[in-house]
Amino acid sequence: MNDISGQPDPVSSADKASQSSIISPPKIRAVWIVSPKTLEMLSRALNPLAVGLTDELIELIAVCPQDTDVRDLPTPPVELISHAPIRRFLWAKRSIESLTAEIKSRKVQLVHALDAGSLRIARTVARDLDLPYIVSCWGMGDARRVGNLNDAAAVLAGGKAIRQGLLAHKVALVENIHLVRPGVHQVHHTKSLDENQHSIAIIAGGDMSRFESFAAVLESFAELRRSKHECIFFLIGSGRMEKRLRARVEQLHLRHDVTFVDCVGGWQLPGILKSADICISPVGDQAIDMLALLGMAGGIPVFAPVSSSCDFLIDGKTALLFKRGDASELTVKLRALLDDKRAGRELAQSALNYLGEHHSPAGMVSAVTRIYRQAVL
Numbered sequence: 001m002n003d004i005s006g007q008p009d010p011v012s013s014a015d016k017a018s019q020s021s022i023i024s025p026p027k028i029r030a031v032w033i034v035s036p037k038t039l040e041m042l043s044r045a046l047n048p049l050a051v052g053l054t055d056e057l058i059e060l061i062a063v064c065p066q067d068t069d070v071r072d073l074p075t076p077p078v079e080l081i082s083h084a085p086i087r088r089f090l091w092a093k094r095s096i097e098s099l100t101a102e103i104k105s106r107k108v109q110l111v112h113a114l115d116a117g118s119l120r121i122a123r124t125v126a127r128d129l130d131l132p133y134i135v136s137c138w139g140m141g142d143a144r145r146v147g148n149l150n151d152a153a154a155v156l157a158g159g160k161a162i163r164q165g166l167l168a169h170k171v172a173l174v175e176n177i178h179l180v181r182p183g184v185h186q187v188h189h190t191k192s193l194d195e196n197q198h199s200i201a202i203i204a205g206g207d208m209s210r211f212e213s214f215a216a217v218l219e220s221f222a223e224l225r226r227s228k229h230e231c232i233f234f235l236i237g238s239g240r241m242e243k244r245l246r247a248r249v250e251q252l253h254l255r256h257d258v259t260f261v262d263c264v265g266g267w268q269l270p271g272i273l274k275s276a277d278i279c280i281s282p283v284g285d286q287a288i289d290m291l292a293l294l295g296m297a298g299g300i301p302v303f304a305p306v307s308s309s310c311d312f313l314i315d316g317k318t319a320l321l322f323k324r325g326d327a328s329e330l331t332v333k334l335r336a337l338l339d340d341k342r343a344g345r346e347l348a349q350s351a352l353n354y355l356g357e358h359h360s361p362a363g364m365v366s367a368v369t370r371i372y373r374q375a376v377l
Contacts, residue, residue: 052361061103096121100125104129161311204233207239208240223335279298282305289309
């Protein structure tokens with residue numbers, strides 16, 4: 001366009017130059033290989049990741065076994081492919097061949113095993129279709145479990161210690177092992193532990209197959225009751241030791257003080273944590289402790305066992321740590337916090353600050369987007 005002097009319009013020229021210099025990145029179509037355990041453990045991190053990747057022009061297809069609870073995956077935009085359980089060798093071969101054909105028809109460019117348990121299927125599909133593949137590792141034991149990953153485009157470690165374990169076992173080239181922490185949405189403010197609050201809701205959750213871990217929590221609850229601390233207690237989860245734990249509740253005369261809540265999906269945990277004042281994740285193991293992470297993200301004080309795999313659990317800064325199964329240590333720390341609610345609020349705020357820096361959904365989306373594009377382009 002020219003102005004009245006016949007000269008080119010400088011604004012229009014600048015706009016055109018700007019528009020020509022902005023080139024949208026090409027779309028990528030990736031397939032997630034999902035195990036039920038993946039969604040059970042990581043659903044609250046996978047949801048914002050899926051939404052964020054879609055905004056980055058990355059189309060996602062999730063492959064998961066039939067009857068998997070997929071309520072935490074945003075569908076759409078994520079497309080779902082379900083498959084029958086893959087167990088016996090002959091059936092497994094036929095099932096994977098059928099699955100590979102279905103994935104091929106979607107014209108995907110990248111295969112991502114969302115945990116070590118999904119690696120076998122992901123690697124087979126990737127090799128059959130001549131595609132790059134990525135695997136995520138969320139536990140200290142994954143370094144031994146995954147074996148040699150030199151043919152992987154990238155290995156994503158959910159924590160510093162997990163990455164160090166992968167490096168120590170030389171599962172892949174150093175430059176291909178990336179630290180990608182789970183990103184979770186966080187509340188803006190801590191939940192107030194009011195000095196005049198009549199009763200404090202304390203929840204303890206996890207796999208109830210670990211009797212000693214939960215028994216220590218019950219012992220601690222009994223001590224708080226004897227010391228006249230006004231609390232209500234909830235045990236969240238299920239497991240083969242649940243019946244034995246219920247019997248222990250009776251022995252400790254806690255029948256009217258402890259409420260059992262059946263095993264719930266990850267999609268329900270934020271709502272439960274919203275009603276809690278204190279969160280205890282008593283089991284602790286060699287994998288990412290998502291209950292503790294979500295408790296911190298919910299703005300409440302968290303108690304957890306000392307963990308080698310969870311670098312976000314920092315004693316006195318993001319959580320209060322105790323030796324797993326040590327009822328005495330847990331009781332001492334619970335009493336101290338209940339008697340100093342201001343310290344509890346400060347701990348919860350410190351945890352939120354830490355998560356904002358290290359575990360934001362935007363940070364996870366940015367890291368995964370970069371790795372996907374490097375693998376494909």
